[in-house]
Amino acid sequence: MSIAILGGTGPQGRGLALRLARAGTPVVIGSRDAGRARAAADELNARLENAAAIGGDDLRGAVAAADEMVILAVPYAAHDATLEAIRDLLPGKILVDIVVPLADGDPKRVDMPAAGSATEAAQALLGDAVPVVGALHNVSAVTLNDLDHPINCDVLVCGNDLAAKEKVIELVRRLDVAAYNAGPAVNARCIEAITPILIRLNISKKVPFTHAGLRIWAPGA
């Protein structure tokens, strides 16, 4: 199974590509500029033992190379336009939306789209033929890129298609991370908005750590 990561040249996309490739899942990074995508792939492969685990292509090439799942990891400003550019290639695949609608110029706030959340906006744009699953919003890019440490963040997965969610949960668990079905797409309004709260804590001088994650905490654990 090969996974496309659109916006894979950004910090979140790079980190995810590294983690997935290291876990044995081939990745194709997609960027508007195929050359930049290939350069990022070369750089990331140099950090891995399997030097051909990550490929690079333009957006449409990366989507075409993906068997089953396309991860959308672009900045929020490019969210809709990126989907428009590839939507005809998506039917038959799952769109995994990890985009957080951070407010322009203030990462401590969300500026939610009219649809309610990025995940819901993607589902509305793509229609029923493409299941959209929201996931991986709350994982710090720094954490993803730091391969020497485990990921200190459980993953809340939401969407309206149960089978698609279960596939994404399985993918996330390959990264040695707990992943939970957190309900329908509407719950992305909450899950996406957790990220600026974590960013706020990371920035705060009163909190003794940065790169905070989120954990679902069982009693007695």
Add this chain to the structure above:
Amino acid sequence: MSIAILGGTGPQGRGLALRLARAGTPVVIGSRDAGRARAAADELNARLENAAAIGGDDLRGAVAAADEMVILAVPYAAHDATLEAIRDLLPGKILVDIVVPLADGDPKRVDMPAAGSATEAAQALLGDAVPVVGALHNVSAVTLNDLDHPINCDVLVCGNDLAAKEKVIELVRRLDVAAYNAGPAVNARCIEAITPILIRLNISKKVPFTHAGLRIWAPGA
């Protein structure tokens, strides 16, 4: 310092009363029916070493007895009406809103008020003279009432008045719980909506625990 807990005869209110009283903070439970409030107080005091730690009164009596903080722990359906009944007594005090706008008949969903969240609705209703702080939304009532175990949930505190938030954070920390300033009142839209996600996990047969909490997870912890 004496704290009023309105809706203190419900499971969340009872558990909070127990925890606060045990930590040395006198509590007055407020209910529409003063007799029920006193009966609940007697019952709870019997579980504590200090048998006079919790008092009971009607809503207005409980608010009048509170020096500084009034905790609103009523069901969402009674949120606005309860505030209307006591609003003239609140100036000079902090209103701590722990209400989650769960959908009628479905605790796996929120049905947010037009103001965006219960905390924002309370702030709009009470006006600028009364600082409203949202807190303690995600702590399970069962956990609160189980005095043999620590509380497995960090507390996200939000509101527009920093000094009021800091007082609430200090109060919550008396319960041996980590509490964080999670930003302005608008963030209650996220924080309140975490609760139905936790309830969903608690109900799910695929999740091996109930009474899930939330933890802000530092790297390497």
